[in-house]
Amino acid sequence: MSLFECDVLVAGGGSAGMAVAIAASRVGARVVLLERNGFLGGMGTAALVHTICGLYVVREDEVVEPANPGIPMEVAQRLLAMGGARGPVHMGKVQVLLHDPWALALLADEMVEECENLTVLLHAEMTGVEGDDGGWEVAAISRGQEVKVRAQAMVDATGDAVLVSMAGAPWRQVEGARLQRPAYVVKLAGVDQGVLDEAGRLRLAHGIAFGVRSGELPKEVLGAGVRAGANVGECFLTMDLAAGGEAYDPLDATMLTKMEQLGRRSVGILVDWLKRKQSGFEGCGVAAWPTRAGVRESRRMEGVYELRVEDVLEGRRFEDGIARVAWPVELREKATGPRWLFAKAGSVGEIPLRSLRSAKFESLFAAGRCLSASHEALASVRVMGTCLASGQAAGWAAAMWAEKGVVEIEAFNQRS
Ligand SMILES: Cc1cc2nc3c(=O)[nH]c(=O)nc-3n(C[C@H](O)[C@H](O)[C@H](O)COP(=O)(O)OP(=O)(O)OC[C@H]3O[C@@H](n4cnc5c(N)ncnc54)[C@H](O)[C@@H]3O)c2cc1C
Structure with missing residues (x-):
């Protein structure tokens, strides 16, 4: 059995999880990331999703600007520099970055290797969690070998809220007929x-x-x-x-x-x-061929605040806003095509920090596809550019909680 001690445990190394781990370790936290695949990138690699949406805001005057600074734009720029992406390119009313799925995995390797206090364990599937805000012990399995990780704070970036459900924290999932199609x-x-x-x-x-x-x-x-x-x-x-x-x-x-x-x-x-x-x-x-079929929606954490579709469509800002929502609501409830809902012209909403925080545990956070959002709001914030942004914010928040036992939004804002 291998035992690791850290400040922040990250479950899942998709676009959200890699951003969580990099952001937390860059502000000094000792981080362990568990990923069941042999590579990082999640759906953006394993399921061959090949376009990063939600990176850019198209203003009313047609000027294209970054939606969120920091890791989302760093990923975009480094992918472009290594020849692993093309764009931004127009797709209807929005701008996207076309990426090579395996370039994303390569870049993720490079970025996590640059972080000295970050341990990435690939081929490590998380299987159980015990503990509470006083400290957590997470179990994983790697080819039949047991791995244990002790952590002060945890971030669920599994896409399926696996960590949240194993920790006994509340979660939601809509009925099968309404779930976004895979x-x-x-x-x-x-x-x-x-x-x-x-x-x-x-x-x-x-x-x-x-x-x-x-x-x-x-x-x-x-x-x-x-x-x-x-x-x-x-x-x-x-x-x-x-x-x-x-x-x-x-x-x-x-x-x-x-x-x-x-x-x-x-x-x-x-x-x-x-x-x-x-x-x-x-x-x-x-x-x-993909390593696995692409799942767009499953469980999501029940957070302190559940982001609503009205928040996205009305471009709502929050005092504890941590990321801008730059993608329309793209509902794929039928296999025959999406239904789009666009935000009010000229408005760009935000995700509040409260949507990354578990309703039950202060030291438990979620990012990416399993943060706290309604079924319709998730149809916007699940895109990879926004996952990178919510991941970055969850990384900072979890690192701060591990250090101080509290997340101060004022200090947090200075980082962004
Ligand atoms: C078919 C399809 C098309 C899409 N098209 C686009 C698009 O064009 N543009 C766009 O931006 N977005 C698109 N999306 C959405 C986007 O790809 C995902 O919502 C986003 O990648 C989710 O990122 P994530 O990091 O939250 O989760 P994921 O990418 O799902 O990553 C979760 C990670 O957690 C790991 N994991 C899960 N459970 C465990 C466990 N128990 N132990 C260890 N590791 C675990 C998984 O292996 C995975 O690597 C699409 C999605 C699908 C399915």
């Missing part, structure tokens, strides 16, 4: 770049719909679409899945198994059809 993403090579513009993507959507109507394709592929990647000559195929409809439960192993199998099978069928039937795709093939 998706299966693959990287394609050999696609003619001329078919990746808006007109080409529309033609493809019509072609797929026709293929389904005529019985050539199964209905599962109806939600499929392509988007150019960061590197010239590559593109990504994203297939939203109905995943059991009302019975969908992203925490259930049987359901997850069916989802992975359906994703793989449907991609195989669709790529074969694309090669035979769609101009521009004749020479295409799958260049990379």
Whole structure:
């Protein structure tokens, strides 16, 4: 058994968790990060999510400015500098950064290695938690070997609020019918770049719909679409899945198994059809499969304040605001396409620190996809740019709690 002592334990090393760990260690906290995969980046690597949204605010005068300073912009700039990203590029009314999923993993390695007081344990799946605000002991398992971590403060960045639920703190999850649909993403090579513009993507959507109507394709592929990647000559195929409809439960192993199998099978069928039937795709093939299917929504922590959709749409600011919300509400409750809700023109809302704090324990925080937000508000703040920002803030807050037993928002604001 290996034993680690630290100030801040971070569970999960996706975009939120890596930002938590880096931010906390940069302000002097001793940090341990547990990640079950063999790499960092979470959905932005494992599920081949290939676009970082929520990094930029487009002002009314069309000027593009960073949504949140610090780690979000550092990640964007370093990805661009290493040739692992392209942008910002226009996507409808918003601006995004196209990134290479594995460049994100490489950059994350580089950034965590620069932090002297940060221990990253990959292949370490958290399995249990004991304790309270007086101190925590977290258990993990690595290839059958037990790992124990003692910490003063903890941040749940698992995306699924696994740590929150194991700690016995309250959490929420909406019913299966309303949960955002999961998706299966693959990287394609050999696609003619001329078919990746808006007109080409529309033609493809019509072609797929026709293929389904005529019985050539199964209905599962109806939600499929392509988007150019960061590197010239590559593109990504994203297939939203109905995943059991009302019975969908992203925490259930049987359901997850069916989802992975359906994703793989449907991609195989669709790529074969694309090669035979769609101009521009004749020479295409799958260049990379995901490590896991992409889950957009599951459990989230019940916090001191639950961010509401009105807060996002009305551009609400808070006295304890810690990150700006630069992405519209993108509801993907159906596999056939998103429903968008945009904030009032010219307004940009915030996430309050209270949405990162557990309603039960002062020393327990959450960041990224499992912070405290309603189902609709989460459909905005779950994007990676905002996860990096909420992660950075949770890292500072947890480090401060471990040091002082309190989080002073005034001192906190000076850091941002
Ligand atoms: C199909 C799809 C398309 C998307 N498209 C976009 C997009 O275009 N742009 C955008 O910005 N966002 C997009 N998103 C949303 C975005 O990718 C995620 O919401 C975001 O990456 C979540 O980051 P996170 O760090 O909170 O969680 P995750 O990325 O899910 O990371 C959580 C990490 O915790 C680890 N973990 C979980 N449980 C344990 C445990 N018990 N022990 C140890 N480690 C654990 C996981 O392995 C993972 O690495 C998309 C999501 C999906 C699914």
